[in-house]
Amino acid sequence: MSSDIHRTIEAVWRIESTKVIAAISRLVRDVGLAEELAQDSFVAALEQWPQSGIPDRPAAWLMRTAKNKAIDRIRRNVTLENKRAVLARDAELGEIDDPDWDTALDAPVGDDILRLMFIACHPVLSMEARVALTLRLLGGLTTAEIARGFLAPEPTIAQRIVRAKRTLAKKQVPFATPPAEELTERLSSVLEVIYLIFNEGYSASSGESWLRTDLCFEALRLGRILVGVAPNEPEAHGLLALMELQASRFRTRVDAEGNPVRLPDQDRRRWDRLHIKRGLAALDRARSLASEPDFYLLQAEIAACHARARTFEETDWKEIVRLYDELAFRFPSPVVELNRAVAVGMADGPEAGLELVETLAKEPLLRDNHLLISVRADLLEKAGRLEEARAEFARAAELTLNEAERRLLEARAEQPPL
Amino acid sequence: MRVMVLVKTTPETEEAAMPSEQALTEMMAFNEELVNAGVMVDGDGLSPSSRGARVRWESGEVKVIDGPFTESKELVAGYWLWEVKSLEEAIEYAKRIPNTDGQDGEVEIRPIIQPEEFGDALTPELQAKSDELRAKEQELHPRG
Numbered sequence: 173m174s175s176d177i178h179r180t181i182e183a184v185w186r187i188e189s190t191k192v193i194a195a196i197s198r199l200v201r202d203v204g205l206a207e208e209l210a211q212d213s214f215v216a217a218l219e220q221w222p223q224s225g226i227p228d229r230p231a232a233w234l235m236r237t238a239k240n241k242a243i244d245r246i247r248r249n250v251t252l253e254n255k256r257a258v259l260a261r262d263a264e265l266g267e268i269d270d271p272d273w274d275t276a277l278d279a280p281v282g283d284d285i286l287r288l289m290f291i292a293c294h295p296v297l298s299m300e301a302r303v304a305l306t307l308r309l310l311g312g313l314t315t316a317e318i319a320r321g322f323l324a325p326e327p328t329i330a331q332r333i334v335r336a337k338r339t340l341a342k343k344q345v346p347f348a349t350p351p352a353e354e355l356t357e358r359l360s361s362v363l364e365v366i367y368l369i370f371n372e373g374y375s376a377s378s379g380e381s382w383l384r385t386d387l388c389f390e391a392l393r394l395g396r397i398l399v400g401v402a403p404n405e406p407e408a409h410g411l412l413a414l415m416e417l418q419a420s421r422f423r424t425r426v427d428a429e430g431n432p433v434r435l436p437d438q439d440r441r442r443w444d445r446l447h448i449k450r451g452l453a454a455l456d457r458a459r460s461l462a463s464e465p466d467f468y469l470l471q472a473e474i475a476a477c478h479a480r481a482r483t484f485e486e487t488d489w490k491e492i493v494r495l496y497d498e499l500a501f502r503f504p505s506p507v508v509e510l511n512r513a514v515a516v517g518m519a520d521g522p523e524a525g526l527e528l529v530e531t532l533a534k535e536p537l538l539r540d541n542h543l544l545i546s547v548r549a550d551l552l553e554k555a556g557r558l559e560e561a562r563a564e565f566a567r568a569a570e571l572t573l574n575e576a577e578r579r580l581l582e583a584r585a586e587q588p589p590l
Numbered sequence: 591m592r593v594m595v596l597v598k599t600t601p602e603t604e605e606a607a608m609p610s611e612q613a614l615t616e617m618m619a620f621n622e623e624l625v626n627a628g629v630m631v632d633g634d635g636l637s638p639s640s641r642g643a644r645v646r647w648e649s650g651e652v653k654v655i656d657g658p659f660t661e662s663k664e665l666v667a668g669y670w671l672w673e674v675k676s677l678e679e680a681i682e683y684a685k686r687i688p689n690t691d692g693q694d695g696e697v698e699i700r701p702i703i704q705p706e707e708f709g710d711a712l713t714p715e716l717q718a719k720s721d722e723l724r725a726k727e728q729e730l731h732p733r734g
Contacts, residue, residue, distance in 0.1 A: 183678035389673060396628030446631055446671065
């Protein structure tokens, strides 16, 4: 069936595209050009493989075809009357030896994939552009798939990718591992992009769209690839641990009506044990490599505390408080402080949590924050101050922008507590 | 989607000689490739059926049958769990499983049931919501 062969070709592309783009990038030293040549090969594959069948070594076929496309470009340029039309980078194509193309895939490509990641996540690009380019170059996603993932029109994404490649060419971003002094910042960008993709899918999993949990799995895959090509980076393992552990809760985050289910109410028997096992293993690796805890590691440690507790009641809240203390010390932010207040409320009683919340509420930016107000409401309820609690739930319901969350908060404003 | 890949064997071949050094090396490299691709979730080899047992429910009775299961035509020798986008992707990876010693063999690929496939779980409201979203998606990306 023609649709079967099409899906098979897409599957082969998904498997091979990153390696092929990385190998071509090493040869032509230009990621934008590499991607174009690879894309041209893909199109050729879509045209030819339904007739000729899938080649035994598809990656080699794609490389050979890319080489031929490169030669075509050179020939086209040579016949042009106006020499100035010859793009500098295309002129260099002629300098690559034939055997280099044929052997490009024989050499280990891990470092090139890492370079590709660094470039796709280059700080000179906007965050949106980094995300689109990463999903394109390293996820092997089509423009349509990326557009679906971010609920954006396809032409918008296509333009974003074109502009991103243009920016990289204009700024002459080299196909090289970043210099030592830039490495930390550049790696941070890669981690940030992957985690952003994960979060985009994760928040979607709480009831808005089934379609976007695919994004979480793309992010997980990217995280696993990163760990494979940068095995000595503790932050990469930390991020992977965090994502695996959060992914373990997917099936329990939404109820049958599509409403979000909060952590205390999730059916832990349905937490995915394989994701937990992998997350804890990644956490171990992160810990053994890290000289001091980083942002993802600490978050992963907190997620691990939940993963290890068989029931909500058995959660080690003292440990979670200790972890939030460390997070608040190293990476202070209002969100961290608020989560810490919740943890303190669990470990030391609601009044202790409320004290922290009241301190936070003094900040003008937080005073009317619906998250803070719902945390306060929750703690007031636990402290038995029911009238006040209901008033705060009602206030929070008014302030939230999320429909499902509003319904939840309104319900709590009306009902007596369990 | 997650798939389980079952590695098959027969009573005749399951107790055969250990795979060659080269076969082991190639299999390790294959597994590493899957790990680096972000596809590998889990995997392991099973000891021969002589070390196993079966529990059978038959006519209201529970029976225990010790291995080896010489009567069976097919036995499971090992398994993988892979996280892939499609069955086609799993098939393409499976085609790359090294067959160093050149023997006959078979793996069976079975997608693991997704929550949506548990019919009851999708209430009419949820189905309606899902349909609405698919319609929205159609609008944004009309397919030919």
